[in-house]
Amino acid sequence: MDSLNNILLYTENLTKNFQGIKAVNDINFKINHNEIRALIGPNGAGKTTFVSLLCGRIKASKGKVFFNGVNISHLPVYTRISMGIGYTFQITSIFFNLTVSENVALALKNKRQEEKKSIVSEVLNKVGLIDRINQRSGDLSYGHQRLLELAMGIAQRPKLLILDEPTQGLSDLEIENFKKLIKKISATVTVLLIEHNMDVVMSIADKITVLHFGEIIAEGDKKSIQRNPVVQKAYLGD
Amino acid sequence: MRKDLILHLSALSVLLLLELLGIFSDYHQGNFARILVLAAYGVGYNILFGYTGLLSLGHALFFSAGLYASGLSVYHLDYDIGQSIILAIGISAFISSLIGFLALRTIGVSFMIVTLMFSQIAYLSILYFGSITRGDEGFVIQQSSRIFFSLDLSNPTIRYYSALLIFSLCIFINLWIAKSSFGRVLVAIRENSDRALMLGYNVQSYKLLSIIISGTISGFAGACYGILFGYVGASFATVSYSIFPLLWVLIGGAGTVLGPLVGAIFMFYLIDYASDITDAYMIIVGVSLLIVTLFARRGLLGELRYRFFKWIP
Amino acid sequence: MDLGPYLLFASLEGLVHAAVLSLIALGLSLVFGVMRIVNVAHGEFFMLGAILTWWVSNFVMGNPALGFLIALLIVPLVVGIIAMFSDLLILRHLKYDPEVTIIATIGILYIIQQFALMTFGPDARPVEQPFNIRLDLYWFGFSAYKFFVIFSAIILLFCVWLVMAKTKFGLILRATQLDSEIAQAFGIPISTVYSLVFGVGAAIAAVGAVLIVPIQQAHYLMGGEPLLLAFIVVIIGGLGSLKGTVVAAMLIGISDGIISVFFSPNLAKILATLLVVVVLLIRPNGLFRTIRI
Structure with missing residues (x-):
């Protein structure tokens, strides 16, 4: 399934340093066409920084981003957007x-x-x-x-739509509608979803990636993530 | 016809009728001719400040670029009026792209300070090259050079009509921009430049284009001012001439087409009145700036638009 | 005079201006560092210091040194209080929004400047030097007072550094500068700190004015040029950095002195601003960002 022409976006050793702190550290990440992927992790795990590197809002310190097989690492934001990356903000913008x-x-x-x-x-x-x-x-x-x-x-009709905590502050009813909506659009769009609400993650994501201290500590389907002891430790603390 | 078009056409008709019906005294006719050209400068300023949200403190640079380009070419090189204005437009477009390229490397407060400094350099350069520019004293453009297709531009009536024509031209450019999708992107950048970027707009190049349009209109107004009123001097390059358009726009309403005119009329007469009383009449400018920032952030037309007429462009 | 001694003379003149310039720039930088606002009226507080010094020296009869000393004590205080009032009455109500605050300080600039024109008049007026000793430097004589100016500026800069680094007030300023919200949460009265800093920033510029006015004459338009130079200094030196401010003030002040003596004062300013353009090209986003003291 992970054959090369099925991959929409992947990164190689993507790294971002903020004054010595590695907010994103050496990440190799892949997302397939028409997938709904959830990106989860405790606060400060580097989720927003990571997706900002994908769309170019922040310049990477090291590493590459490939989109549809093209190296977009050095392209400015507006070019990446017009190539088909959409981004919605965490804070209503x-x-x-x-x-x-x-x-x-x-x-x-x-x-x-x-x-x-x-x-x-x-x-x-x-x-x-x-x-x-x-x-x-x-x-x-x-x-x-x-x-x-x-x-x-x-x-924007993007190929990849990055949603940064879209359900934050929504009512239960609104969240239900949101889930249906994402299911509907995922027929044509690949969705990368940063989400804290585990109910949303578990009910719509095809696959989950867990970020902690800027690194991917686990990746897989819902069940394997739920059972993963490393993930539990990251969330619950030592 | 569209509401906004009716509004602006009727404003222009009033200005035309004032002249046709002979309501103006000579004094007010002269004042209004000046105000209209200055308001055209304000329209140029407003494109950048009111629509794009970039606050420049150095527009006197663009105004005087046009003023000196046309003035010097007539004075030293015997250009005719048409040639000198075309030259002025070219030079102010060039200078605004250069300044824009440099100043846009900064944002916010730094942008304001950098534009202020560039403008100050232009002023000092005018003084430094005094043998060409005649420095502080400036120079007069002779009446004999101020003929455009056999029209004597020093004639008060012709001058008034020319000023009205110049102003009309600028506000129609402004209206067209405000209604175009280009203008909508400018407003989007003003409202939230980060979001505009994430919608895939090349925000930097839109900003640069906005500076070029704004600077070129300002330079065009400067060129017309020198030719219509026959005087070119370094005082037009001082900080005050960068602050004036800001103040007109703030008083009239940032991001409204007629705001600069309203502000210019108001300030012109206020300063005119104050200068009869005291030499320190510029204190009026200081007080007005404080009043606008403290109590009336939207300006007159901005307030009207906010409360009643949402369609005012 | 030969070129060598002439250059020395020009450098000494430049050093005097650099000393005063570093005080003005320091005030500007302090206000931005702590309050994150640019005070365009800063040059007018300097001018106000100069004309108040003239008033005081005219008021105090007898030995000019006495008038000078009184001015040195009173003038910065008065200017500081005026600045605090403008913060209290105006800037505070604008919630220190950076852009709106700049517009308001332009308003304050005109009001102070035009008020000076109304009361002090349009003429430049000299103030007598507190002591009139000429030092013989072999090739040329140089006023001992000018050395005093340099010396005083160094002392004041040292005092500011001491306050910032060693006192509780300095600690409060540094905390506010780093994060005003957290500082507030720790019980620091932010608005009082802001008023004080705005006053102190203006007072430091006024000290510079008291020092320079026996050499330069007081005039109601004298605030514009030092403001421009202070901007240049602060951009090159890095805003909020005491060391950077002093180094940049030396660089700009001395080269300004030399170019002014050999060529023209206007050319000196044009070249200094071109230097800023170079800084812009090398370090595009660096302006007004480094904030350390």
């Missing part, structure tokens, strides 16, 4: 002074006006924000803002 539709339209680069319109309503239909299309996004509820953030990620 939308354009608060613009309307919902303007927000989503901004995610659509190089599209004609009519095309934009139809994609915007299609995406907003999908996440269930179509009623609020003309509302100022700053006036939305927190849950709806998270959905808008997700909608912008989907609208």
